[in-house]
Amino acid sequence: MVTTRDLRERAGEEPITMLTAYDAPTAAIVDEAGVDVILVGDSMGNAVLGYDTTLPVTLEEMHSRTAAVARATEEALVVADMPFLSFGVDAAESVENAGRLLKEANADAIKIESGRHTVELTERLTRVGIPVMAHVGLTPQQVNQLGGYARQGTTENAARDLIELAIAHQEAGAFSIVLEHVPANVAARVTDELSIPTIGIGAGGDCDGQVLVITDVLGIEEESPSFSKQYADLRGEMARAVEAFKREVESGEFPAEEHTHVEEDLGELN
């Protein structure tokens, strides 16, 4: 079993792999492939729940998906995202919400989109035994505040703020930190400054690990960010299967004899 301690020890040694999953069969595939961390990301809002942003994702949705992923995972560390407004409003409620993802849904850790306001919460959570993965750079829950999904940390001042924020979360007890959509040289600098592992997405090759959204990797999404890489064409594969089913039902080719059972012993009914 991969632990938060394993990941801390891996920083700078061996690249860490992380992928999202939102359901049991996908989690089992990711787990069996030996990926270190499975993130039940609030990217599920866009990826599987049909929302335009991650903002509508509820704690209940995260809870149910995390439980499904945890049931199917044997080796990987399961990290659950804290959805928009499930943290950062009231401290006690934030701890309770994070706690439910561990106690009831069986996550091993939670991830929080970080800001100045989450330093104290990170300390509080780690103190009671809830491991925290921090997340800086582009934080999609701030899309309305930011006015889009642009790259972050692109000026000297912004980069300095980002480095300070990352350090503050390390000091607060975070075991790892996601760097999303920041210049590669800024991510390299953060990785240098921190002892905890950095896991990048759109943050270049000098992070301690890499994370991608599974539906981008598998080619289920119609459109993916430019920093992502598509390793399969499942959208095309799924469309071909569905079209073949429809064609065969309409032509009478399905069900064939091998899919059909006739009961001989029905007496008068036969």
Ligand code: KIV
């Ligand atoms: O929700 C998510 O999938 C994430 C990753 C992109 C890091 O936060």
Ligand code: NA
């Ligand atoms: Na997320």
